[in-house]
Amino acid sequence: xxxxxxxxxxxxxxxxxxxxxSIGTGFTSYGVLMLYGLLTAAVIASAxxxxxxxxxxxxxxxxxKVAKQLVDYQAWLLILPLILxxxxxxxxxx
Numbered sequence: 195x196x197x198x199x200x201x202x203x204x205x206x207x208x209x210x211x212x213x214x215x216s217i218g219t220g221f222t223s224y225g226v227l228m229l230y231g232l233l234t235a236a237v238i239a240s241a242x243x244x245x246x247x248x249x250x251x252x253x254x255x256x257x258x259k260v261a262k263q264l265v266d267y268q269a270w271l272l273i274l275p276l277i278l279x280x281x282x283x284x285x286x287x288x
Contacts, residue, residue, distance in 0.1 A: 226282050233275040240264040240271050 243251060243264055254261045264271065 226278070230275060230278055230282075233271065233278060236264060236271050237275060240268045244268070 243254070243261060246254065251265070255265055256262075
């Protein structure tokens with residue numbers, strides 16, 4: 195249920211809270227947007243790995259550095275996009 199709640203907040207509020215105008219111009223704004231997209235993709239990939247049977251997950255875990263990071267830091271991957279939304283959208287007022 196935590197995953198569903200985080201994905202709902204990311205989907206509904208991500209486009210609203212992260213505005214290129216609120217985080218600066220140029221590379222900074224697009225860098226934050228790119229980081230947000232990367233973190234969202236990591237959350238989705240981590241969730242998919244959660245549904246893989248344990249035997250297959252052990253093989254993937256031992257052979258892939260990226261999969262190992264996704265499994266090891268799953269809790270942080272749920273929190274970081276939300277923190278990024280809050281920090282980057284802090285000064286934006288409509």
